[in-house]
Amino acid sequence: MKKILVIHGPNLNLLGDREIDVYGKVTLTQINSSLKRLAQKKKIQLKIIQSNHEGKIVEVIGETKGKFSAILINPAAYTHTSVAIRDAISAVPVPCVEVHLSNIYQREEFRHTSLIAPVAKGQVCGFGLMSYVLGLEAAISLIKNKK
Numbered sequence: 001m002k003k004i005l006v007i008h009g010p011n012l013n014l015l016g017d018r019e020i021d022v023y024g025k026v027t028l029t030q031i032n033s034s035l036k037r038l039a040q041k042k043k044i045q046l047k048i049i050q051s052n053h054e055g056k057i058v059e060v061i062g063e064t065k066g067k068f069s070a071i072l073i074n075p076a077a078y079t080h081t082s083v084a085i086r087d088a089i090s091a092v093p094v095p096c097v098e099v100h101l102s103n104i105y106q107r108e109e110f111r112h113t114s115l116i117a118p119v120a121k122g123q124v125c126g127f128g129l130m131s132y133v134l135g136l137e138a139a140i141s142l143i144k145n146k147k
């Protein structure tokens, strides 16, 4: 069975409680349940991690070659700052889909730049939980079209 690695970046463990006006009341557990349901339906295996540490995220991306067929990532604040995560994505031959709950282009200026977008296959943002679901659909279709 093909595997997709799902990475949630910093502070996403606080969803449901954090800036509800921006991110809504959806929790990480609810997001993960929706992703698992979709993956099961599509016969894809998911590994899901959340980390507040840039180095940890760099490490897991670096270990994806040969193990995962795609990466679904919400890099959270590291979207706007992390050359290291961008380089890790560039370093592995695994397609990556970037997602954000909020529409980063409608928010503060510093969020308008994603260092990840140029090395991702594509980006979905602004749809809350649906950003993840649509992002996973996109990642699955990338895998299926590759066969």
Ligand code: DQA
Binding pocket: 010, 011, 012, 074, 075, 076, 077, 078, 079, 099, 100, 101, 102, 103, 104, 111
């Ligand atoms: C976010 C947007 C980022 O700018 C922010 O730092 C986050 C969450 C989103 O999902 O909308 O932590 O990635």
